[in-house]
Amino acid sequence: MQTEQTVQSVGGFFNPSKGIDYYAYLGDSQFSIQFQKPSSTTPWGTPGQMLANNFQISESDIGMLEHTGRFQWHLKQNGNEIASRYAEIAPSDGSLGDCNMANMMQTPSLVSPGYAVSYGFYDSGSGKIGTLTNQDQSYVYATANLSNWMRDLVNASPAVGSAPFNCFVLPGAHDAGMFDLNCCQTLLNNDTFRSNLGAAVGVGIATLPTSVVNRIIINLAFTQKDTVNTMLDLGIRYFDFRPGYCITDPTAAGGLYHQHNFIPGYSYEQFLQNCLSWLMSHPTEIVVVALGHSGFNKDFMRASTDTLSAYLDGAMQATHTAGEAGEMPAIVVGDKSDLSSSYNNLIAARKRLIFLNQYGFPNDAAKYDSYNDGYQTTDINVILSALNNMNAGGQNGNDYTVLQLQGTASGAGGGIFGSVATLNDASSPLMSTKAKFDNATYSWLMNNVPGRFSNQQLLVCLNDFADNALTQICSTLTRQRAGA
Incomplete structure (x- = not known):
């Protein structure tokens, strides 16, 4: 898993990127999840194990006319989508654009008779604060309903x-x-x-x-x-x-x-x-x-x-x-x-x-x-x-x-x-x-x-x-x- 913000060179040009660490836990085989960035998708459907991975969203992913690239996840239960969230992230400076996880206190866990979902998101910004990570963070945990x-x-x-x-x-x-x-x-x-x-x-x-x-x-x-x-x-x-x-x-x-x-x-x-x-x-x-x-x-x-x-x-x-x-x-x-x-x-x-x-x-x-x-x-x-x-x-x-x-x-x-x-x-x-x-x-x-x-x-x-x-x-x- 990558943990550093990078600046690559593509065709002789600087290609700045902003990273996001993403994590998942699926309680059983009825759940599956996809993590996406503009040029890549990571599917995960292995139950009972912790997933950890990283995307680097770079300028080459989003094109010259775009300022941000979209990170998103889609959670499914038995093939039907039950939740999805996204964050527009600027590779040039790490800033956060449109995002439906941008307020931590408005990311409550989701509980229904058939499932429970906990999720969270952290915006690291420029990543220059003390020893905090300079990678954005996202996690999604899905299980059956556990209220009883x-x-x-x-x-x-x-x-x-x-x-x-x-x-x-x-x-x-x-x-x-x-x-x-x-x-x-x-x-x-x-x-x-x-x-x-x-x-x-x-x-x-x-x-x-x-x-x-x-x-x-x-x-x-x-x-x-x-x-x-x-x-x-x-x-x-x-x-x-x-x-x-x-x-x-x-x-x-x-x-x-x-x-x-x-x-x-x-x-x-x-x-x-x-x-x-x-x-x-x-x-x-x-x-x-x-x-x-x-x-x-x-x-x-x-x-x-x-x-x-x-x-x-x-x-x-x-x-x-x-x-x-x-x-x-x-x-x-x-x-x-x-x-x-x-x-x-x-x-x-x-x-x-x-x-x-x-x-x-x-x-x-x-x-x-x-x-x-x-x-x-x-x-x-x-x-x-x-x-x-x-x-x-x-x-x-x-x-x-x-x-x-x-x-x-x-x-x-x-x-x-x-x-x-x-x-x-x-x-x-x-x-x-x-x-x-x-x-x-x-x-x-x-x-x-x-x-x-x-x-x-x-x-x-x-x-x-x-x-x-x-x-x-x-x-x-x-x-x-x-x-x-």
Whole structure:
């Protein structure tokens, strides 16, 4: 796979080109995809494997009268097209023209009764920002509908249902509440918030238009682009959620939101209600939530455990899942002590929302986590090294294990967050590494999870921009760990 922008010589003339790395995962043989540039098409129909390749769109591809060349993909299910996207890319300077993926927050995953599709796009522009890639990025992952994958797995492999829930491998959303701008937009005129934001990106933001400030916030802190319900429909079953008060709210008078350092995301109240309502309509599924406060900018942002418990009680009342007096709740809340129970027993007991917290509760869960300071990187080898240091011995004394698959683009250097503010809404540094990291880490999971970790401890695979490919891989690994 090429990774450098090139300038070729054709017939004695310079022939500048702009590259795009493209990636795919197809869950089964009913799906096929074509990636295209003006002079070339790459078909892919191999299920269960990660595709990685590169196109160079050059001036010779588009002709003397054209400024851009079109990159596009067409996804088919049983021969019928179900999705397609495109980007017009200028080989002369790498600029992005017409594109229906040009706003990251408007590229939601597609879920229908017959399929699920996750996709994303990154515009590298001139490619001169720190150590970020100078190749545009595109990925497409297609699977069957996975909204009831636990049920489907147990129906196909009954041994999974009778094995301890610890045998499951759960696809997880890292910083799961960082997809919603609503709270941030209410703070844009707050001096405390704006000064923290300017300091974080190293640029003055006082005169910047709201659209650019929003872009900075998204590029700095947004780790997801799908709603809670969509992530659940994609099969995500573990949510890393960090509820806290806003940095502008030292008296703790406001509500709780997912906090990424000082940037607020989704409402904790709405998150709980989303999970509970979704579980009511999917009675065969189990969701695990890990509440934490890692990375909070100020100590006062942290809520009390009593407050967090009150939010859960309120959400259960609002969704009518608490049960009337003397009746069994429609959904029973569990904790780490329930991980040794079987899936079948948990479903029978309606214990379908399990909390594995690191917040200060008496029943907090101890996790064996691959994360370290080296994750502030754009180098996939750093992530693979961290994963390779994980083993069954390290699981001893912990309640569950977390394999983090995403990097933190702050390691790219070069003032990247200030720089990308001048580009467009497809310039998230996290999206620049998403597909490349997935291509390596998902393959690592398939090759290394079997035999490396204890089958008697719950395993979580955590990622940014949570997707259905990870869910299918986790389902396969669960079946293997259960001996089914």
